[in-house]
Amino acid sequence: MQPLLLLLALLLPVGAETEKIIGGHEAKPHSRPYMAFVQFLDKDNNNDSKKRCGGVLVHKDFVLTAAHCWGSSIKVTLGAHNIKEQEKTQQVIPVRRAIPHPDYSPKNYSNDIMLLLLERKAKLTAAVKTLPLPRGKARGDSGGPLVCNNVVQGIFSYGKNDGTPPGVFMKISHFLPWIKRTIKHL
Template structure:
């Protein structure tokens, strides 16, 4: 995620506590069980996640597009490096970061990405529904899930898609971020279970609906003091609708 949330200190101690060698406490997903997942790649290497929301549009994190925007978008992947018949690769026709995205605290960390052509829907490539204004966002202690190809506890990027079930935390648990934690963010984690560097842009799902976007967090993935932060999708319904009609 943002700020390169890797375990640079006490790596051996943390590794001994984690339940698996995957995105900080998660597990490998069943291949192609999340057909909306997208890998944003530069030079064939995964950089950020995203998720398909219609035949030609992705949602991701705006901060992924700060430095380099020449991504290839790969859908239908389980392994990001190995050839798979299910994969579909696209160029980006246009991308639209939210106009109020802040590079200082990642407020409004959402971007809409238009592919150069519509996808071919298959069992491995399908859009996911996302939360609209007026929908029910997850309450405190609700279980949510997410996925990505981000780093593990050793700071290594993983080749197979990983998934994770975590818990929505009360807003006061995120006060350690100070003004960096805004009304447009959720915080969610479990002890030693978290998204990490490279998972940015992926979805946070509640009952199968994308309610958040993986955004950023503390420097150490899995820290109970600084849990992961997620952009609240339902706050952007009007902007999403107007942008996708351009």
């Protein structure tokens, strides 16, 4: 089964995006308090279009997301259930610095992982919490986390345009040395 999934993943067009959730259901409000909504301006193609990605709060002042979620005027919303409504639980925090992996390649999306240093620390509440990074090897919507046993194991990179499986996730444990080194030095 795993070789088949790998083959299917390799057949996906590079940069394919999944913007629709097929067969999903609404989560209980604030049941995923580590989720982050990342908004930015995309300067590609000479247009300042607003783009959005998911992310995960891994430290009071760091959000982990996909490197292709880079742009200008990045801001992160934490503690939201419905991003279209203002909620008292929401914290909107500008990003001080975006730190894509040094080996990220936009041509083939290799090393598609990025840390966002927030302008200020998030206030941890019932609706805003961090999600621990994996301690070792992992078993396995852009920037959104793959969570197993309440630990972030992957960051969504890309998938088919129609939202059907498979989706491709960057395995977090492979990037732990870079993540920890980057957080420690900032």
